Amino acid sequence: MDSVFDELYKKYHQDVFQFLFYMVKNKELAEDLVQEVYIRVLKSYEKFEGKSSEKTWLFSIARNVAIDSFRKQKGWKQRIMEKFDWSTQEVKDVLPLPEEIAVQREEIQLIYRCLDLCTIDQRLVIIMRYIHELSINETADSLGWTESKVKTTQHRALKVLKKHMEDFKVKEGMDNEGIKVER
Amino acid sequence: MKESKWSDEQLQELLNQLPKIKDDRDPRDIYQAIEIKMGKQKNRTWILPSIAAAAALLLLFILVPNLMSWQESADKQVELKADRSTSSEQIASENNTILEAKEEDSELIAQDKGSEEQDQAQLFTEPEAEINDEISKKTVESESSPTAVYEEDLAGKEVLTYAIPDKAAQNIVPVSVLVDENPARTKFELFEDTMSRLTEDKWGLEDYYPLKANFTYDRGNKMLTVDVPADHPYSMSSTTEILLEKVLSNIMNNLDIEKINFMTEGEIGIEFSHYGYRKEFIPENSNGNLIYYFLYPNGADSTPFLVPLREELNSIKDALLAMKKNRTENNLQASIPEDIDFETEEIQDGKLLIRFNNESEIINDESTLHAIEAILLTAKDFDFDTVKLENADVDKIGKFDLTEELKVPIAANKRDLPN
Numbered sequence: 283m284d285s286v287f288d289e290l291y292k293k294y295h296q297d298v299f300q301f302l303f304y305m306v307k308n309k310e311l312a313e314d315l316v317q318e319v320y321i322r323v324l325k326s327y328e329k330f331e332g333k334s335s336e337k338t339w340l341f342s343i344a345r346n347v348a349i350d351s352f353r354k355q356k357g358w359k360q361r362i363m364e365k366f367d368w369s370t371q372e373v374k375d376v377l378p379l380p381e382e383i384a385v386q387r388e389e390i391q392l393i394y395r396c397l398d399l400c401t402i403d404q405r406l407v408i409i410m411r412y413i414h415e416l417s418i419n420e421t422a423d424s425l426g427w428t429e430s431k432v433k434t435t436q437h438r439a440l441k442v443l444k445k446h447m448e449d450f451k452v453k454e455g456m457d458n459e460g461i462k463v464e465r
Numbered sequence: 466m467k468e469s470k471w472s473d474e475q476l477q478e479l480l481n482q483l484p485k486i487k488d489d490r491d492p493r494d495i496y497q498a499i500e501i502k503m504g505k506q507k508n509r510t511w512i513l514p515s516i517a518a519a520a521a522l523l524l525l526f527i528l529v530p531n532l533m534s535w536q537e538s539a540d541k542q543v544e545l546k547a548d549r550s551t552s553s554e555q556i557a558s559e560n561n562t563i564l565e566a567k568e569e570d571s572e573l574i575a576q577d578k579g580s581e582e583q584d585q586a587q588l589f590t591e592p593e594a595e596i597n598d599e600i601s602k603k604t605v606e607s608e609s610s611p612t613a614v615y616e617e618d619l620a621g622k623e624v625l626t627y628a629i630p631d632k633a634a635q636n637i638v639p640v641s642v643l644v645d646e647n648p649a650r651t652k653f654e655l656f657e658d659t660m661s662r663l664t665e666d667k668w669g670l671e672d673y674y675p676l677k678a679n680f681t682y683d684r685g686n687k688m689l690t691v692d693v694p695a696d697h698p699y700s701m702s703s704t705t706e707i708l709l710e711k712v713l714s715n716i717m718n719n720l721d722i723e724k725i726n727f728m729t730e731g732e733i734g735i736e737f738s739h740y741g742y743r744k745e746f747i748p749e750n751s752n753g754n755l756i757y758y759f760l761y762p763n764g765a766d767s768t769p770f771l772v773p774l775r776e777e778l779n780s781i782k783d784a785l786l787a788m789k790k791n792r793t794e795n796n797l798q799a800s801i802p803e804d805i806d807f808e809t810e811e812i813q814d815g816k817l818l819i820r821f822n823n824e825s826e827i828i829n830d831e832s833t834l835h836a837i838e839a840i841l842l843t844a845k846d847f848d849f850d851t852v853k854l855e856n857a858d859v860d861k862i863g864k865f866d867l868t869e870e871l872k873v874p875i876a877a878n879k880r881d882l883p884n
Contacts, residue, residue, distance in 0.1 A: 284496065291492045299488040313488060320499045382484040393479045412480035440473050447471060 286327055298344050304409045305348040318347050334423045341424035396446040404439035411436055611864055613838050613874035614641045621646055625656050626876050628715030630671040630708050635795050637711045638770045641876035653682045662882050669762030692728040700737040714748035753777035755846040756784045757839040758797035771839050771877045781847045782809045800839035815850040827857035834863040845873035
């Protein structure tokens with residue numbers, strides 16, 4: 283096996299995979315995408331100058347791969363939407379909760395769902411910052427942003443998350459109340 | 466109530482508690498998958514260009530011969546039609562001045578344009594050129610020989626006419642051969658003897674003779690007995706049966722036979738697969754007249770066969786008009802050119818007058834000669850003895866002296882036998 287691959291696999295594979303998974307929320311797709319990351323990495327490994335850390339370099343590639351996949355998916359989804367307009371809602375809901383999430387408590391499942399409601403940029407920051415616990419600096423490096431941009435995006439992302447989670451709670455509460463009134 | 470339940474810290478904690486997701490594939494599998502993908506991509510990088518190259522080569526192979534033959538025909542065109550090509554060169558040079566390219570380039574373009582124009586000119590004049598070509602070939606080739614048998618051919622000869630199917634079994638071609646008269650042999654015996662000497666293949670017709678049967682001819686009763694072997698080939702299909710019928714009725718017509726008795730190896734009757742059992746054959750009386758068309762089994766440059774089709778027509782005039790039309794269903798060509806117009810008149814019993822219109826081009830070439838033979842043969846079937854052609858552009862076409870009445874032929878399609 284390729285020594286570069288071996289090394290990268292040992293050091294970062296699960297991180298990259300997890301990152302991709304939380305971005306696309308689909309294990310099989312994440313498995314494909316992580317391979318794509320390796321292909322891009324192996325092709326351009328010589329060009330890696332060590333300006334940034336290997337880790338942030340890998341994350342930046344993973345981020346590009348994820349975004350490319352969204353673009354592809356979007357095209358594909360839009361095409362389907364044109365044909366089966368009614369089914370778009372189902373397509374989203376059909377994605378089942380992965381086993382690992384399904385066994386968690388309700389609040390964690392909720393926040394997992396609410397991740398979808400953030401923009402891609404916001405999601406990138408949330409995942410890097412809070413799931414992978416990258417520093418502001420590392421996140422900025424991976425995304426090619428300034429630190430202040432990371433901070434503001436992170437701030438907004440948390441706000442959006444909070445709002446949606448509350449909305450969900452309120453909705454549930456109202457449903458419960460409605461049932462109570464009927465009785 | 467509206468107060469948010471979650472602080473940023475709580476959210477961060479929740480996010481932090483999101484479970485770790487692991488890829489539990491074997492790294493070796495992953496590496497293999499990557500290798501395959503990278504290999505594929507590498508492959509693709511040379512597969513596409515090589516496909517393109519192969520396609521280009523293929524195109525080249527297809528185009529180059531075409532271009533060359535184009536060039537050739539263009540050259541021919543220059544020789545054939547000097548005036549035409551000069552005019553096209555003029556057009557070409559006009560194009561030059563418009564284009565005002567570099568000197569060398571413009572020369573190239575001029576050539577290109579020139580040949581293009583020529584090609585176009587050729588496209589438009591191709592049929593004409595072909596005809597011209599044919600004409601020039603034929604007038605050079607021979608002092609145009611007629612295809613039919615005429616009275617003067619008969620000195621000391623017997624004419625035997627065989628009905629031979631063409632290769633497609635579409636037409637029955639009457640082919641006549643001349644054999645030396647032999648007082649010891651009857652005409653039927655000569656017919657039987659000569660059967661095996663026919664070279665149908667060489668003539669471009671179906672190898673049909675000798676017929677696979679024994680013949681006994683009863684001259685007094687005008688009766689012929691046809692005795693076929695048990696494995697005779699004539700009942701293979703309805704086509705072979707119809708062909709046999711046509712051939713036999715032709716033979717009967719030529720040899721003055723009224724009835725044929727069928728036998729199979731000495732037993733009376735032949736079992737046909739489609740007609741069933743038949744003891745005898747008497748051709749039905751056919752109405753209508755035979756009008757003659759051209760058949761070119763060996764290509765358009767060869768001498769045509771004049772093939773009769775039976776049509777019910779009111780007059781010789783209608784017959785001659787019908788002969789201007791191609792009979793594609795039978796693969797037969799018009800025997801009178803479309804652009805020849807004429808009037809017909811029966812001057813006396815057995816004498817036909819054909820007067821060509823002024824626009825009609827009647828010149829001394831082989832196709833005109835064959836057209837005249839077709840007219841004569843058709844006239845013969847309408848019981849004319851002579852035909853007078855008037856207002857032709859020449860006095861003589863091949864052996865025909867147009868100043869005199871032309872006698873109708875004895876038989877169509879004279880062919881030589883190998884010695």
